Amino acid sequence: xxxxxxxxxxxxxxxxxxxLLAVLVVDLFLRDERKLWNSVIAMAGVLGSFWATLTLxxxxxxxxxGMFVVDSFALLFKLMFLAVAALVILISANYLDxxxxxxxxxxxxxxxxSFLGMLLMASSRDFLMLFVALELVSAPGFLVAGxxxxxxxxxxxxVKFFLFGVLSTAVMLxxxxxxxxxxxxxxxxxxxxxxxxxxxxxxxxxxxxxxFIVAGFGFKVSAVPFHFWAPDTYEGSxxxxxxxxxxxxxxxxxxxxLQLMFVAFPHQSNVWAPGFAIMAVATMTxxxxxxxxQTNIVRLLAYSSIAQAGYMLLPFAVVGGAGxxxxxxAFAASLTYILIxxxxxxxxxxxxxxxxxxxxxxxxxxxxxxxxxxPGLTTAMLFFLLSLAGxxxxxxxxxKFFVFSAAINGNAAWLAAVMVLNSVIGLYYYLSIGARxxxxxxxxxxxxxxxxxxxxAIILLVIIVVAVGxxxxxxxxFSPRSTLVAL
Amino acid sequence: MILAATGPxxxxxxxxxxxxxxxxxxxxxxxxxxxxxxxxxxxxSVGAIYIVLGAEFVGWVQILIYVxxxxxxxxxxxxxxxxxxxxxxxxxxxRPVAFIVAATTFGGLTWIIWRTFGGTRxxxxxxRTAQIGNSLFTHFVLPFEAVSVLLLAAxxxxxxxxRRD
Numbered sequence: 280x281x282x283x284x285x286x287x288x289x290x291x292x293x294x295x296x297x298x299l300l301a302v303l304v305v306d307l308f309l310r311d312e313r314k315l316w317n318s319v320i321a322m323a324g325v326l327g328s329f330w331a332t333l334t335l336x337x338x339x340x341x342x343x344x345g346m347f348v349v350d351s352f353a354l355l356f357k358l359m360f361l362a363v364a365a366l367v368i369l370i371s372a373n374y375l376d377x378x379x380x381x382x383x384x385x386x387x388x389x390x391x392x393s394f395l396g397m398l399l400m401a402s403s404r405d406f407l408m409l410f411v412a413l414e415l416v417s418a419p420g421f422l423v424a425g426x427x428x429x430x431x432x433x434x435x436x437x438v439k440f441f442l443f444g445v446l447s448t449a450v451m452l453x454x455x456x457x458x459x460x461x462x463x464x465x466x467x468x469x470x471x472x473x474x475x476x477x478x479x480x481x482x483x484x485x486x487x488x489x490x491f492i493v494a495g496f497g498f499k500v501s502a503v504p505f506h507f508w509a510p511d512t513y514e515g516s517x518x519x520x521x522x523x524x525x526x527x528x529x530x531x532x533x534x535x536x537l538q539l540m541f542v543a544f545p546h547q548s549n550v551w552a553p554g555f556a557i558m559a560v561a562t563m564t565x566x567x568x569x570x571x572x573q574t575n576i577v578r579l580l581a582y583s584s585i586a587q588a589g590y591m592l593l594p595f596a597v598v599g600g601a602g603x604x605x606x607x608x609a610f611a612a613s614l615t616y617i618l619i620x621x622x623x624x625x626x627x628x629x630x631x632x633x634x635x636x637x638x639x640x641x642x643x644x645x646x647x648x649x650x651x652x653x654p655g656l657t658t659a660m661l662f663f664l665l666s667l668a669g670x671x672x673x674x675x676x677x678x679k680f681f682v683f684s685a686a687i688n689g690n691a692a693w694l695a696a697v698m699v700l701n702s703v704i705g706l707y708y709y710l711s712i713g714a715r716x717x718x719x720x721x722x723x724x725x726x727x728x729x730x731x732x733x734x735x736a737i738i739l740l741v742i743i744v745v746a747v748g749x750x751x752x753x754x755x756x757f758s759p760r761s762t763l764v765a766l
Numbered sequence: 767m768i769l770a771a772t773g774p775x776x777x778x779x780x781x782x783x784x785x786x787x788x789x790x791x792x793x794x795x796x797x798x799x800x801x802x803x804x805x806x807x808x809x810x811s812v813g814a815i816y817i818v819l820g821a822e823f824v825g826w827v828q829i830l831i832y833v834x835x836x837x838x839x840x841x842x843x844x845x846x847x848x849x850x851x852x853x854x855x856x857x858x859x860x861r862p863v864a865f866i867v868a869a870t871t872f873g874g875l876t877w878i879i880w881r882t883f884g885g886t887r888x889x890x891x892x893x894r895t896a897q898i899g900n901s902l903f904t905h906f907v908l909p910f911e912a913v914s915v916l917l918l919a920a921x922x923x924x925x926x927x928x929r930r931d
Binding site for chain 2: 296344346347381385388389395399407408411412414415418419421422425426437457460461483
């Protein structure tokens with residue numbers, strides 16, 4: 280059978296693949312003190328890929344036998360992943376050049392490979408492709424988590440992440456193979472149609488398969504009870520890697536999860552929605568309560584990111600047997616939350632990277648009196664923390680607002696109540712860091728100094744967090760238009 | 767029932783029982799090298815089952831890669847890291863718990879798979895390697911390319927982590 284390939288549709292991926300190979304080759308010819316150039320090449324490739332994605336806006340294309348689809352859902356995620364890639368390169372450049380100088384080239388190569396997996400993930404409409412894309416996202420992540428080779432914690436971070444990752448992938452793949460056995464197809468749309476049959480709606484085999492697949496993705500997005508790796512991995516990894524894992528890898532997991540649940544398994548929503556309700560409540564409550572006891576800022580952000588994943592899972596819980604309007608709203612709410620979370624969390628990590636340059640202990644106590652040392656940086660951190668807490672008029676407020684209204688419209692007032700209660704706990708620990716920075720006296724009055732690349736990233740992120748807060752329709756304008764959910 | 771069994775069915779059950787028993791010893795063995803050798807039994811039998819089912823390419827790849835490369839790699843890993851071989855208890859006191867979890871999973875999966883597929887008969891038709899090659903480079907060329915990047919990333923990353931600075 281002759282197949283025509285639509286190469287324009289895969290242009291962003293082609294540019295990124297070309298760039299990652301270029302980084303690997305150019306790196307061979309760079310002396311150690313010039314390795315910083317790798318980041319410039321990587322950045323150029325990411326921007327090129329971003330441009331290529333922009334040229335596809337408004338299109339709806341399917342190629343590779345419907346395995347790879349370009350639609351507004353895919354494009355929105357791709358633009359977000361590439362923006363995050365650019366920001367991660369900006370916040371890693373100085374850290375790497377001062378830390379693991381000689382292996383910088385390989386770091387950017389692995390980082391771009393992971394982002395290539397994310398781009399593919401957003402467009403995958405096939406179990407096989409989703410699985411390969413998810414592995415391409417994770418495997419480089421395992422490796423970069425262990426990049427501080429001499430640090431036992433970094434080794435532990437990589438090994439823990441690897442073992443949990445491999446186990447959950449195996450479980451997920453088993454689930455996918457059972458679904459293939461029933462439906463004889465790996466295409467998500469075809470699977471969705473095959474499972475629409477009333478007899479298939481509560482078949483134990485299908486329910487078990489969905490459970491296995493959700494477990495695999497639950498690991499990726501660090502949902503309770505698959506979250507154990509996250510705090511240890513974030514704490515041990517180099518800080519930019521923790522930022523990357525907490526944002527990009529989580530968003531990639533959700534990109535896959537949204538497609539699976541709303542395209543392949545919408546007819547089983549009566550079965551999986553209550554499961555998501557339990558998972559969402561457990562995730563946000565455990566994340567928030569454990570976060571209260573943390574003394575290390577990276578661990579605190581790790582538990583906060585677990586709690587945030589709970590809010591993103593919440594809309595999945597209200598679609599059980601619901602009408603198309605509720606389903607569409609829930610889909611949009613989860614999507615918008617992921618997009619906004621990515622930028623505000625990346626911002627908080629960017630500030631942690633700056634402070635880490637002065638003191639590598641990452642203790643919350645290091646932030647005492649930061650206001651008197653670095654007023655600009657502290658103000659930016661306050662913006663990110665307040666946004667994470669959900670204070671209007673910052674972006675994080677709207678993220679919570681959309682999820683909250685999805686819960687109310689889905690007749691799940693108790694979930695909305697749990698969410699508000701959790702937001703209050705979150706507010707307490709986010710604000711307590713803010714209070715320490717502003718009110719406590721600083722031990723060490725010396726300035727920290729913000730390198731240009733980090734300053735640029737932080738300023739961009741503050742602009743995004745404020746702009747989305749003032750114009751909340753910006754994201755909400757895209758998401759409901761997603762052609763993915765043809766309900 | 768047994769009398770009516772066809773050649774492939776008898777072969778399947780034979781290999782499946784060998785794989786199951788060997789699998790039990792992989793987990794139960796107190797000596798890492800023995801466990802690795804029992805693994806040859808598991809992976810070899812699984813490869814044989816693929817061949818019985820007509821998937822010759824997957825079957826031979828299973829034997830070449832898993833038995834030929836992965837088990838050897840495992841043994842080399844044990845040798846090069848000078849890991850303790852035998853004599854040292856490699857497990858902890860969670861054996862009974864693990865056994866209960868494993869038995870429940872096995873029972874549950876057997877039940878749900880039997881419920882859905884029990885009684886289904888499939889007619890075996892061998893899949894030629896040429897067919898697989900064709901579909902790999904037409905239908906599945908995108909995942910194939912993505913896997914090549916994945917393997918390159920794994921290779922480069924492994925070298926970075928393993929080499930001495």
